[in-house]
Amino acid sequence: MIRFDKFCFGYKANKLLYRDLQLTLQTGKIYGLLGKNGAGKSTLLKSLIGLLYPSSGTISINGFNPFHRKPSFLKTIYFIPEEVYVPALTIDSYVVLFAPFYPLFDRAKLNGYLDKLDVHTNEKLNKLSFGQQKKFIIAFALACNTSVLIMDEPTNGLDIPSKKRFRKLISSAMHEDRIIFISTHQTRDLENLIDQVIIIDNGELLLNAPVEVIGHKLSFKIVSEDYKDQPVLYEEEVLQGRAVITKNMDGVEAKINFEQLFNAATESPAIVKTIFNN
Numbered sequence: 001m002i003r004f005d006k007f008c009f010g011y012k013a014n015k016l017l018y019r020d021l022q023l024t025l026q027t028g029k030i031y032g033l034l035g036k037n038g039a040g041k042s043t044l045l046k047s048l049i050g051l052l053y054p055s056s057g058t059i060s061i062n063g064f065n066p067f068h069r070k071p072s073f074l075k076t077i078y079f080i081p082e083e084v085y086v087p088a089l090t091i092d093s094y095v096v097l098f099a100p101f102y103p104l105f106d107r108a109k110l111n112g113y114l115d116k117l118d119v120h121t122n123e124k125l126n127k128l129s130f131g132q133q134k135k136f137i138i139a140f141a142l143a144c145n146t147s148v149l150i151m152d153e154p155t156n157g158l159d160i161p162s163k164k165r166f167r168k169l170i171s172s173a174m175h176e177d178r179i180i181f182i183s184t185h186q187t188r189d190l191e192n193l194i195d196q197v198i199i200i201d202n203g204e205l206l207l208n209a210p211v212e213v214i215g216h217k218l219s220f221k222i223v224s225e226d227y228k229d230q231p232v233l234y235e236e237e238v239l240q241g242r243a244v245i246t247k248n249m250d251g252v253e254a255k256i257n258f259e260q261l262f263n264a265a266t267e268s269p270a271i272v273k274t275i276f277n278n
């Protein structure tokens, strides 16, 4: 379990970005973290891996304080940054050097993931394209089998087939003792993947809800100009016409449009908070 308790953080002493954040992430779930540029996503991720220290409050990951960066903690967590770095090593040499840090690392699984992501090479990793390097790191991270896996924009740089395979791999690598936390702007890449949506803005938690709860509470539709069936909670013009969010009165889980949900949460935070806090 990951727990932020009254977490406060500011880059400047007199200006807090996060103020008393309460957030709990449960094992066995894939979380999608969404936020505009500058909302505080990377700050949250850096705090989670112990690179930033809270101004006040605490973060606990399976009982560890990440800032202490104990080896017993570090072997249970893997962070994939947006810009990955790979040294001038072949895959075999990379495994020899880095896999020993992760006791649950599984070479056979790495080979399987690389196969599925179509990364086949005996070249040194730094000679690969950016997308191939990223896919190697994703495969390596999954094969480390850490209980916490954090990814910042993992699908940036991946081609369309790789994004689809990425979603499948993440789902298949998920298990009940693992937390996967994905920060992204690519809302479509989260479809059919995440269990819970977290939206932040200016360090404030706007939404933290399981997808099935969102799908039962809200309905996402493209409607005609004279649509009057339900009170519209949020609307926007899209290429196909008028996209609206209404309360879901069908009793059936609706398919979430993550982009609209994000726009609604950031443009009309009060509406979203009212619906999900009650």
Ligand SMILES: Nc1ncnc2c1ncn2[C@@H]1O[C@H](COP(=O)(O)OP(=O)(O)OP(=O)(O)O)[C@@H](O)[C@H]1O
Pocket: 011, 017, 035, 036, 037, 038, 039, 040, 041, 042, 043, 044
């Ligand atoms: N090292 C730093 N020193 C001072 N301010 C910083 C620093 N890093 C980030 N900030 C500020 O903190 C706020 C949150 O930044 P952060 O990088 O966490 O946002 P983000 O949600 O990851 O943005 P993006 O989507 O653009 O990557 C921004 O206002 C940013 O300018």
